[in-house]
Amino acid sequence: MLSRLSPRLLSSSPRLLSSSIRTLVNVTYPSPSVAVLELDRPPVNSLSLEMATSITSHIKQIESDPQIRSLILTSSNPKIFSAGLDITEMSRPSKTRLSTFWRSIQSLFLTLYSTRLSTISCITGHSPAGGCLLSMSCDYRVMSRNPKLGIGLNETRLGIAAPFWLKDLFVKTVGYREAELGLSRGKLYSPEEALKIGLVDEIVDGEVYDVAVERAEEYAEIPEKGIVATKRMCRGELVRDLEGKIEEDVGWFTDFILEEGTQKGIEGYLKSLSKK
Ligand SMILES: CC/C=C\C/C=C\C/C=C\CC/C=C/CC(=O)SCCNC(=O)CCNC(=O)[C@H](O)C(C)(C)COP(=O)(O)OP(=O)(O)OC[C@H]1O[C@@H](n2cnc3c(N)ncnc32)[C@H](O)[C@@H]1OP(=O)(O)O
Numbered sequence: 001m002l003s004r005l006s007p008r009l010l011s012s013s014p015r016l017l018s019s020s021i022r023t024l025v026n027v028t029y030p031s032p033s034v035a036v037l038e039l040d041r042p043p044v045n046s047l048s049l050e051m052a053t054s055i056t057s058h059i060k061q062i063e064s065d066p067q068i069r070s071l072i073l074t075s076s077n078p079k080i081f082s083a084g085l086d087i088t089e090m091s092r093p094s095k096t097r098l099s100t101f102w103r104s105i106q107s108l109f110l111t112l113y114s115t116r117l118s119t120i121s122c123i124t125g126h127s128p129a130g131g132c133l134l135s136m137s138c139d140y141r142v143m144s145r146n147p148k149l150g151i152g153l154n155e156t157r158l159g160i161a162a163p164f165w166l167k168d169l170f171v172k173t174v175g176y177r178e179a180e181l182g183l184s185r186g187k188l189y190s191p192e193e194a195l196k197i198g199l200v201d202e203i204v205d206g207e208v209y210d211v212a213v214e215r216a217e218e219y220a221e222i223p224e225k226g227i228v229a230t231k232r233m234c235r236g237e238l239v240r241d242l243e244g245k246i247e248e249d250v251g252w253f254t255d256f257i258l259e260e261g262t263q264k265g266i267e268g269y270l271k272s273l274s275k276k
Pocket residue numbers: 043044046079080082083084085086087088126128129130131154155158160161162163164252253256257270273274275276
């Protein structure tokens with residue numbers, strides 16, 4: 001039923017929908033050419049199979065409306081943009097669920113990274129690991145100045161490693177040496193540090209959402225043909241690399257996660273999170 005509605009009418013607020021058909025995101029339209037996709041999976045917007053699938057399908061719906069030129073990705077939680085992958089998906093999973101989960105993450109990345117829409121990540125809160133992946137997949141990143149926030153790739157802290165395409169995305173964003181340092185140390189950068197290395201493009205003292213809308217409108221004024229061709233030129237190589245290795249990457253991920261040593265690391269990390 002929901003998918004037959006025009007994207008313009010698609011405001012999937014939890015207030016309007018029963019829990020059985022909750023879509024985990026809210027979509028609104030602050031201006032005729034701009035859509036906002038708000039992550040809404042309490043408590044921390046972690047990316048489960050259902051969450052990743054929902055974000056991907058909403059991006060595709062928004063994309064299908066030719067009037068929409070820019071997309072803002074943000075969070076309903078002012079303190080957390082996204083805590084990254086739902087770690088419980090990787091804890092003692094069945095192999096089938098784990099492969100389907102990873103495919104949903106690959107597909108979310110490919111969809112967001114190569115969309116014709118100009119994408120603005122509006123980072124009001126923490127953005128570790130998969131949260132950083134979502135932000136880096138956008139064209140422009142604005143973040144609140146709050147020094148307590150962290151953004152970066154902390155996979156090594158869980159005893160896991162980023163997949164090759166996330167490492168490549170990080171290298172493209174911040175450069176080789178900084179990426180190597182950040183990845184091996186599992187570093188989460190403060191907004192000031194992130195700005196310095198180019199992990200975010202702007203930090204904002206006041207209302208970060210208003211700045212994101214302004215930037216989205218600026219992007220929407222640039223002729224679409226030029227911007228799409230440029231995006232394809234800058235991003236095509238990484239997209240093709242992953243598309244050519246989808247099955248290999250699923251194999252690496254499932255083998256790596258299902259190893260007993262990895263499982264022990266994930267279990268320990270989950271315990272440390274819930275003890276806090
Ligand atoms: C050589 C290479 C070979 C092969 C490579 C192939 C494949 C690659 C293999 C693996 C790659 C996998 C990639 C992974 C990327 C990821 O995204 S992993 C996830 C990383 N995320 C984190 O580490 C974030 C952890 N969370 C936090 O730090 C904090 O929760 C946060 C700062 C976000 C918020 O803090 P706070 O407001 O204090 O909230 P709580 O910590 O109290 O959390 C509330 C409850 O939410 C639960 N929770 C938090 N994060 C997650 C999560 N990511 N997934 C699931 N659940 C999470 C937390 O446990 C609390 O639950 P509780 O209330 O205790 O039940």
